[in-house]
Amino acid sequence: MNYKIALIKGDGIGPEVVGEAVGVLEAVGKRFGHTFDFVDVLLGGCATDAVGKSYPDGTAEVCRACDAVLLGAVGGPKWGSDKPAEQRPETALLAIRKDLGLYANLRPATLRSAMAGACPLKKETAEKGIDLMMVRELTGGVYFGKRDRYQTEDRGVECTDLMAYSEKEIERIGRRAFELARLRRGKVSSVDKANVLETSRLWRSVMHRLAGEYPDVAYEDVLVDNCAMQLVRDPGQFDVVVTENMFGDILSDEASMVTGSIGLLPSASIGDAAPGLYEPIHGSAPDIAGQDKANPIATILSVAMMFRYSFQCAEEAAAIEHAVDAVLAEGWRTPDIAEPGAAAIGTREMGRLIREHI
Ligand code: ATP
Numbered sequence: 001m002n003y004k005i006a007l008i009k010g011d012g013i014g015p016e017v018v019g020e021a022v023g024v025l026e027a028v029g030k031r032f033g034h035t036f037d038f039v040d041v042l043l044g045g046c047a048t049d050a051v052g053k054s055y056p057d058g059t060a061e062v063c064r065a066c067d068a069v070l071l072g073a074v075g076g077p078k079w080g081s082d083k084p085a086e087q088r089p090e091t092a093l094l095a096i097r098k099d100l101g102l103y104a105n106l107r108p109a110t111l112r113s114a115m116a117g118a119c120p121l122k123k124e125t126a127e128k129g130i131d132l133m134m135v136r137e138l139t140g141g142v143y144f145g146k147r148d149r150y151q152t153e154d155r156g157v158e159c160t161d162l163m164a165y166s167e168k169e170i171e172r173i174g175r176r177a178f179e180l181a182r183l184r185r186g187k188v189s190s191v192d193k194a195n196v197l198e199t200s201r202l203w204r205s206v207m208h209r210l211a212g213e214y215p216d217v218a219y220e221d222v223l224v225d226n227c228a229m230q231l232v233r234d235p236g237q238f239d240v241v242v243t244e245n246m247f248g249d250i251l252s253d254e255a256s257m258v259t260g261s262i263g264l265l266p267s268a269s270i271g272d273a274a275p276g277l278y279e280p281i282h283g284s285a286p287d288i289a290g291q292d293k294a295n296p297i298a299t300i301l302s303v304a305m306m307f308r309y310s311f312q313c314a315e316e317a318a319a320i321e322h323a324v325d326a327v328l329a330e331g332w333r334t335p336d337i338a339e340p341g342a343a344a345i346g347t348r349e350m351g352r353l354i355r356e357h358i
């Protein structure tokens with residue numbers, strides 16, 4: 001097959017890690033007989049520098065004409081919160097997700113066996129293994145609700161953020177979770193705060209209806225505060241965890257920390273029609289940009305997710321994951337995952353070793 005892929009290299013270490021991921025795409029293409037057209041798309045702080053805004057006109061149209069989008073990282077102190085919204089990289093990220101209708105954010109938190117020592121949890125917990133998939137609703141809830149700020153007479157300034165969800169929004173993310181569970185270990189944990197929030201009560205009732213449609217998938221409700229605890233106590237109990245936008249933002253960061261290696265974790269944002277967007281969960285790491293120190297594995301594993309979820313190519317995805325595991329098992333480490341004082345290799349060398357395995 002020929003695939004057209006939009007490359008948003010972005011800021012900081014973005015161009016370095018995307019460079020290695022493109023190398024991996026080409027290696028997979030060679031082995032499995034695929035070819036790629038790459039389209040460079042300017043977005044983030046680099047776009048602000050080039051054209052005065054972080055989300056240039058026409059960006060969404062260019063991406064929509066592609067089969068998938070690969071993003072490195074955007075952001076950095078240079079384009080901070082003192083700048084107008086249209087110059088800030090975060091504005092561009094929210095806008096492109098919304099414009100492409102990417103309502104489902106998939107974040108696996110996987111403890112790779114060669115990295116078990118990096119897990120900050122108890123040894124028994126790490127040995128049990130961690131392989132969960134966080135499914136976060138990405139375009140609704142309190143992050144997109146109406147905001148207000150006003151002066152009161154007797155209580156100073158008062159602010160509100162509205163949290164809203166519709167049945168339709170909940171159902172489509174819920175279906176994604178159940179479908180994913182069928183491809184994995186067959187369990188969905190739905191996270192809410194139904195003992196307090198009306199949106200959560202609706203969330204729960206829609207999930208229960210879906211659970212009835214997927215009798216082959218085990219289902220449970222988990223309150224968000226309990227989930228936060230369980231992720232540290234026994235993350236091995238989870239397979240697919242589905243939740244709304246803000247809870248998912250917080251819990252997916254927590255889940256990634258229990259694997260101990262943020263530089264290894266990929267993510268996917270997908271919708272119904274538009275191309276999926278694949279990116280590492282880490283940021284632009286301006287402190288190490290341009291020094292051949294960044295770990296490219298999270299971006300390379302994002303390419304594996306691209307093959308699995310956008311191209312329905314499970315074999316290609318597994319080939320990438322196996323290559324990463326093999327290189328880690330041989331003991332190769334970038335500085336972020338090396339033992340203190342141990343030798344480490346650079347971004348490009350890590351990319352080369354993974355390509356060689358493929
Ligand atoms: P953002 O707001 O963009 O998510 P952040 O403040 O969360 O950014 P990151 O850019 O993810 O921060 O960086 C946090 C720390 O992790 C930094 O010290 C950075 O150098 C390190 N880091 C992030 N990604 C990588 C990577 N791929 N390889 C090595 N180190 C990384």
Ligand code: MG
Pocket residue numbers: 282283
């Ligand atoms: Mg961050």
